[in-house]
Amino acid sequence: MTLxxxxxxxxxxxxxxxxxxxxxxxxxxxxxxxxxxxxxxGDVSPDELNKLGNYGAKKVFSVKDEKLDLLDNKIYTAVIAxxxxxxxxxxxxxxxxLSGRALAPRLSAKLKxxxxxxxxxxxxxxxxxxxxxxxxTGKAYASVxxxxxxxxxxxxxxxxxxxxxxxxxxxxxxxxxxISCIDSNLKLLSVDMVTxxxxxxxxxxxxxxxxxxxxxENWNLIEELAELLGAAxxxxxxxxxxxxxxxxxxxxxxxxxxxxxxYIACGISGAIQHVGGIxxxxxxxxxxxxxxxxxxxVADYGILGDFKNVLPELTKAIKETKGS
Amino acid sequence: xxxLVCISDVPDTTTKIKFTxxxxxxDKTGIQWVINPWDELALTRALELKESSGxxxxxxxxxxxxxxxxxxTIRKALAMGADNAIRVDIEPKESYFVAYQLAEAIKPRExxxxxxxxxxxxxxxxxxxxxxxxxxxMASVSAVSALNxxxxxxxxxxxxxxGTQKLEVKTPFIAVxxxxxxxxxxxxxxRGIMMARTKPxxxxxxxxxxxxxxxxxxxxxxxxxxxxxxKEEDIKELVEVLHKEAKSI
Ligand SMILES: Cc1cc2nc3c(=O)[nH]c(=O)nc-3n(C[C@H](O)[C@H](O)[C@H](O)COP(=O)(O)OP(=O)(O)OC[C@H]3O[C@@H](n4cnc5c(N)ncnc54)[C@H](O)[C@@H]3O)c2cc1C
Numbered sequence: 261m262t263l264x265x266x267x268x269x270x271x272x273x274x275x276x277x278x279x280x281x282x283x284x285x286x287x288x289x290x291x292x293x294x295x296x297x298x299x300x301x302g303d304v305s306p307d308e309l310n311k312l313g314n315y316g317a318k319k320v321f322s323v324k325d326e327k328l329d330l331l332d333n334k335i336y337t338a339v340i341a342x343x344x345x346x347x348x349x350x351x352x353x354x355x356x357x358l359s360g361r362a363l364a365p366r367l368s369a370k371l372k373x374x375x376x377x378x379x380x381x382x383x384x385x386x387x388x389x390x391x392x393x394x395x396x397t398g399k400a401y402a403s404v405x406x407x408x409x410x411x412x413x414x415x416x417x418x419x420x421x422x423x424x425x426x427x428x429x430x431x432x433x434x435x436x437x438x439i440s441c442i443d444s445n446l447k448l449l450s451v452d453m454v455t456x457x458x459x460x461x462x463x464x465x466x467x468x469x470x471x472x473x474x475x476x477e478n479w480n481l482i483e484e485l486a487e488l489l490g491a492a493x494x495x496x497x498x499x500x501x502x503x504x505x506x507x508x509x510x511x512x513x514x515x516x517x518x519x520x521x522x523y524i525a526c527g528i529s530g531a532i533q534h535v536g537g538i539x540x541x542x543x544x545x546x547x548x549x550x551x552x553x554x555x556x557x558v559a560d561y562g563i564l565g566d567f568k569n570v571l572p573e574l575t576k577a578i579k580e581t582k583g584s
Numbered sequence: 585x586x587x588l589v590c591i592s593d594v595p596d597t598t599t600k601i602k603f604t605x606x607x608x609x610x611d612k613t614g615i616q617w618v619i620n621p622w623d624e625l626a627l628t629r630a631l632e633l634k635e636s637s638g639x640x641x642x643x644x645x646x647x648x649x650x651x652x653x654x655x656x657t658i659r660k661a662l663a664m665g666a667d668n669a670i671r672v673d674i675e676p677k678e679s680y681f682v683a684y685q686l687a688e689a690i691k692p693r694e695x696x697x698x699x700x701x702x703x704x705x706x707x708x709x710x711x712x713x714x715x716x717x718x719x720x721x722m723a724s725v726s727a728v729s730a731l732n733x734x735x736x737x738x739x740x741x742x743x744x745x746x747g748t749q750k751l752e753v754k755t756p757f758i759a760v761x762x763x764x765x766x767x768x769x770x771x772x773x774x775r776g777i778m779m780a781r782t783k784p785x786x787x788x789x790x791x792x793x794x795x796x797x798x799x800x801x802x803x804x805x806x807x808x809x810x811x812x813x814x815k816e817e818d819i820k821e822l823v824e825v826l827h828k829e830a831k832s833i
Contacts, residue, residue, distance in 0.1 A: 270746060331744065333714065333724045358745055361702070362726035362760075365714030369683060374796030375711055390800065396706060399601040402799045445723035445754040449739070453747035461745070465832070489833060507764060513597055514621055515763055522832040533597045539805065543832045545822075546811070556811045561825065565816035573816065577823040578833055 263289050264349035265298045266340065267312060268359055272304050274311060275462065276422065277355045282315035283423040284415055285353055287382050289316070297321065297347050298430070299340065301328055306432060313430030315423065320430045325437050332444045337366040339437045344371070344410070356414035357461060364414050373410035380419040380540075397513045397536045416540065417461070418519040460509065463492035465522040466541075468511065470496040470534075472527020472548065473567060476504040481571040482526060488578055494518070496534050512537035526567050530555025547571070585637075585733075585755070587630045587644045588695040589666065590686060590713070591623040592676070593657035594706045603802045610802070619657055621769070622701025624664075626759075628766040629731055630699060631665045637733060643667045645695070649676045649685045655785070662780035663772035669783070674790035683715035684793035690720060696755040697738065702727065702762040713760035723757040729764030 265285045267278040285296045298317035300309060303324060312320050321343055327335060340363065344352060352367070354360035356378045368375035378394040380401065389406045394416060460466065467486040469479060479493075486493050493509060500510040511518055513536040523541035527548065528534060535558050538544065546559035547570050556562045563570050595601070596616040604611040619627070627646065634641040646661040647670040648654055658669045672685045690698070700713030717724030729748065730741035740759060742749045753759075772780070814822040826833045 268745070275745075331749075333717070333726060334722075337718065358727050358743060361710045362714065362724075365679070365683075365711035366718040366724065368680060368711065368796070369715035369718035372680075372794075372796065375679065375715075376797060377711060395799075395802070396595070396601045397597075397703070399804075400603070401803050401805070403801045403803075405798045405800050406796065407798065408796045445757050446725065447752040447754075449750040449752055451747060451749050459746055501767065510763065522826075522830075532600070536597075543826070543830045545826070551813075556813065558808060559811045560808065560830070561822055562811045562813045563816065563819060563822060564813055569816055570819065573819045574823070577820045580820075581823050581827050581833070 262295050262297045262347050262349045263292075264344055264347060264352040265296055265317065266352065266354045266360070266363070267298050267300045268355060269300065269302055269304050269308070272302070272308060274304075274308060277357065277417055278312075279315045279422045280417070280420055281353055281355055281415055282312065282317060284382070284420040286316040286423060288351065291382070292386055295319070297349065299323065299343055301336070301339070309432050310429045311425070313428045314425035316426075316428075317430045320432045321435050322432060323435045323437055325439060327439055327444070328437075330444055330446055330448060332446050333362050333366055335439050335442050335444060336363055337370055338439060338442060340367055341370055342437065343435070350409065351411045351413065354412070354414045356416050360414040364412050368412050371410050372408060373412050374406035374408040375412040375414075376404045376406060377414045378416045379413045380416050394540075398517060398539055399536060416519065418521070418542070419540070454508070458490070458492040460492045460494055460511070460516055460518060463518075464520050465489045465491035465524075466494050466518060466520045467491045467524045467526070468494035468496070468528060468538075469499060469505075469526050470528030471498050472529070473499070474527075478567070479505070481567065481575075485524070485571060485575045485578070488575055488582075489522070491522070491524075496528055496531075525555055525559070526571065528555055529553050530558060547574075585641045585696045586694065587634070587641060588690065588698045589623065589627045589630055589644065589646045589661070590698065590700040590716070591627065591646050591648050591657065591661055592620045592701075592706070592712075593617045593648070593650065593654045594620045597621065601804070603804075607802050608800070617654070617657060619661060620701050622703060622761060624769040625766040626699040626701055626761045627661055627664055627666060628768075628770045629761070631770060632766065633731070633733055640733065640736070645670060647686060647689065648672070649674060649682045651675050658785060659780050660772060662783045662785070663776040664770045665776060667783065669785040671785060671787050672790055673787050678795050678797050678799070679711040680715055680796045681793050683712050683719055685790055686712070686716050687719035688791040689788050690716075698722070698756070698758040700758060700760050702760055713758055717758040720758075723753065724760065725751065725753060725757060726760040728759040728761045731759060731761070731765060
C-alpha cells in the first residue's frame with residue numbers, strides 16, 4: 261500500500277504547492293508507515309523530477325503523451341486511476357486548486373473513493389479515517405470521516421508549509437499511458453496565458469485594493485508597494501465589476517480564495533463575502549479611514565488613515581527597513 | 585438542444601454560520617436560503633443563450649436534490665425563466681450521494697449541456713459536477729468562464745493555472761462554471777413569478793446510494809486576537825513589527 265501525490269508543473273518546473281503537498285504527505289506516510297509515490301504528467305526534465313525525491317517521494321511516475329496536452333479531465337482521470345491501481349495506493353493527495361478541483365471529484369466517483377476537499381490538517385485518526393476541512397467557503401471547519409477503502413484529499417494551499425529538502429533521489433519510471441482508445445470531446449482553439457505577472461494563487465504576499473481606492477489611477481500606489489514586496493495584486497468584487505481591475509484579481513467567496521503569508525487590504529470594508537476568500541491568510545494588514553470598518557475585525561494589524569498618505573509612507577518605511 | 589442546470593440551495597452569502605446539537609448540525613434558524621450563486625449565474629447564462637439562439641435551444645431544465653423545503657428555491661429558478669424542474673426527493677447528505685442521485689435521475693433523459701456551479705457554498709466543496717460527469721461517463725470541462733453557441737458549435741473559455749483556453753466542445757458534456765459565466769444574476773420579473781407557479785416540477789423518487797464520507801462535527805475558526813491599530817504617524821513602528829515579530833516582510 262502506498263500514498264500517491266499528484267504533482268503539478270508549469271513549463272516543466274514544479275510549483276511550490278507541489279513541495280507543500282509532498283511535505284504534507286511525508287507526515288501521513290510516517291504515521292501509517294508507508295511510502296510516497298509521486299505522479300508527474302507532462303514534459304519534465306530528470307533533474308526536476310529528482311526534486312520530488314528531495315521532498316520525500318520514493319518513486320516518481322513520469323507520464324508523457326501528446327493526448328494529455330489537451331487537459332481532458334476524463335483522460336487524466338483514467339490515467340491516474342490506472343497508476344493508483346497498479347501501485348495499490350490507498351490515499352491520493354491533490355492540491356486544492358483548479359487542477360485538483362477538476363480531477364479529484366471525477367476520480368472519486370470512478371473509484372467510489374471518499375473525497376475531502378480543502379483539508380487543512382493531517383488526519384486526527386487513521387482508523388477510522390478522520391480529517392478536518394474547510395466548509396461554508398472558509399467560514400467553518402468540519403471533521404469528516406471517510407468510510408471508503410481509498411481516500412482522496414485536496415490540500416488547502418499554505419495550510420501546512422514546506423519541509424527542508426533532503427538530498428534523496430527518487431526512482432523514476434517513465435510511463436506511456438494506454439489512452440489511444442479514449443476519444444476526447446475537446447478541441448483546443450487558442451490559449452491566452454498571463455505572462456510576466458505574479459499569479460495571485462502562487463503569491464506569498466498580496467496587496468489588495470477596494471472601492472475606497474476611488475479610481476483606477478490610484479492603483480499605481482498599490483502596484484508600487486506590491487512590486488517592492490514581491491507581491492501579487494488583488495481587488496474586491498465591485499472593483500473588478502467596475503472594470504478598474506482585471507477579473508482574475510477578484511478575491512472572495514465568488515472569486516479566488518487565497519491564503520498568502522501577508523495580505524494587505526487597502527480601502528476594503530471587509531464584507532463577509534470578501535473575508536471568506538482571505539481569512540486563512542497568515543497575517544492581515546488593513547488600511548482604512550473608518551475605525552468601524554469590519555475589516556479590522558479580521559485584521560491582525562491596522563492603519564487608520566487615508567490611503568493617499570498611508571500607502572506612500574508604508575512603501576517608504578518598508579524600503580528603509582529593507583535597505584538597512 | 586436541451587440544457588440542464590443543477591441547482592443547490594445554500595445559506596445566503598451574508599449568513600453568519602452557527603452550529604447546534606453539540607456542533608453536529610448547522611443551526612438553520614434565521615438562515616435565508618438562496619440558489620447557490622454559481623448555479624444562479626449558470627442558469628442566467630443558459631437563459632441568455634436560449635433567448636439569442638433563435639429556437640436552437642429547446643428547453644432549460646433545472647434539477648435539485650432536496651426535500652420539499654427546497655421548492656421555493658426551485659420556483660425561483662422557474663421564475664427566472666427555466667422551463668421545467670426536477671426535484672429528487674431526499675435531503676442531500678454529501679457530494680457523492682448528491683452526484684449519484686443526480687446521475688440516476690438524469691440517465692433516462694437526454695441533455696446536451698449540463699451546467700453545474702464551481703463551488704456550492706455549503707459542505708460540498710466543488711465536487712458534484714465532476715462526480716456527476718464520471719457517473720454519466722461524460723466529458724467535463726471545469727472552471728468554465730464563458731459559454732457560447734456559434735453556428736451550432738459550443739465554445740467555452742476555461743481557466744487553467746495562469747491563463748485561459750478557448751475550446752470547442754462536442755456535446756453532450758458537463759460544464760462546471762465559475763466567475764465570468766454571467767455577470768449579474770437574472771432577477772425574476774412579476775410575470776415570471778406568476779408563470780413559475782404553473783410550470784412543471786417533477787418530483788422523482790431517490791435511488792439507493794451509499795455515502796463515502798460523513799461530517800462528524802463542525803467548528804468555527806479561532807477568533808482572532810484584537811487588531812493592533814496604528815496611526816498614520818506610526819507606520820514606521822508597524823513596519824518594524826511586521827519585520828521583526830510577524831516576520832512577514
Ligand atoms: C452573492 C455575493 C457574492 C459576493 N462575492 C464577493 C467576493 O467574492 N468578493 C468581494 O470582495 N465582494 C463580494 N461581494 C460584494 C461584497 O458584499 C461587498 O460589496 C464588497 O466586498 C465591498 O467591496 P469594497 O470593500 O471594495 O467596497 P466598500 O464596501 O465600498 O468599502 C470601501 C472601504 O474603503 C474605505 N475608504 C474609503 N475611502 C478611503 C480612503 N481614502 N482611505 C482609506 N480607506 C478608505 C471605506 O471606509 C470602506 O471601508 C459579494 C456580494 C454578493 C451579494
